[in-house]
Amino acid sequence: MNLPEYEYRGLIAEAWDVLRGDTSNWADRHFYLAVIRQYGQPVLDVGCGTGRLLLDYMQQGIDIDGVDNSPEMLAICRHKADQLHLQPALYEQYLECLALPRKYQTMLVPSSSLQLITDLAAVEQVMARLYEHVLPGGVIVASFMTLWQAGEPLTSEEEQTAVRAADGVAFRRVARTWFDPVSDCEHTEDVYQKIIDGHVVEEALYRRSPATRSYSQSQARALFERAGFQHVRLLSGFTNDAAKPEDRLFTVMGHKPLAV
Structure with a gap:
């Protein structure tokens, strides 16, 4: 299988936590924690990145592992874990060929990570x-977003700047996106800048085509049912309420049958 180059590298990885800011009260953090408490451990954080959820949950005594395909994001996660005196089990693997030493009672797929796999055959794998x-x-729980709906603009652009508190270094990201309704995929072009004392000291351009696949609620449900998950539920955002037809952000929960 030909696997794509991992995306979260270089300035993307270095700026990731800075640009995200304080995530301690993000709704998914509380939602996934409630799921873990209801359905049990051990837990796998799929696409764990720099450890936003994983390290928080470890500090609460949860038995949780992480997997990600970016060695740079995992290196940041390990550094943060060392500062917290934690020793997480982190695996550098692509999901297309995932092979971990144990299985999990609860699996989390946050941040719409499944949508980064744009090839239809690959996502089935x-x-x-x-x-x-x-x-x-x-149980498996994964968040999804419907990226575009008919009548909306096909292109967008946004800019974001944030400062790293530890040393005053600033990071700027200019993101441009193009959506293709035929393929249901979004294409991206991101410029990252590292700024010290008002001067750009490093700049990098990242293009991904395609970058992200959009899912309707019915498409996401079918994806989980084809994989064999049962009692698949669609939830509104990060709540226990059933997803409404107009919800663009929704969570899919599926159960693996006891007899397999």
Whole structure:
């Protein structure tokens, strides 16, 4: 299988936590924690990145591992873990060929990470590998976003700047996107800048084409059902309420049957 180059590297990785800011009260943090408490451990954080959820949950005594395909994001996660005197089990693997040493009662796929896999055959393979790593009777929970709807502009641009508190270094990101309704995929072009004392000391351009696949609620449900998950529920955002037809952000929860 030809795997794509991992995306989160260089300035993207270095600026990731800075540009995200304080995530301690993000709704998904509380939602996934409630899921873990309801359905149990051990837990796998899929696309754990720099450890936003994983390290927080470890500090609360949760048995949780992480997997990501970016060695640079995982290096940042390990550095943060060292500062917290934690020793997480982190795995550098692509989901298309996921092979971990144990299986999990609860699997989290936050930040719409499944949508980064744009090839339809590849995402089916990913779902098969995830299914294999859920314990019988276990649960998988994943967030999704519908990126575009008919009548909306096909292009967008946004700019974001944030300062790293530790040293005053600033990072700027200028993001441009193009959506293709035929393929249901978004294409991106991001410029990252590292700024010290008002001067750009490093700049990098990142292009991904395609970058992200959009999902309707019905498409996301079908993806989980084809993989073998049962009692699939669609939830509104990060709540326990059933997803409404107009919800652009929704969470999919599926159960692996006890008898497999």
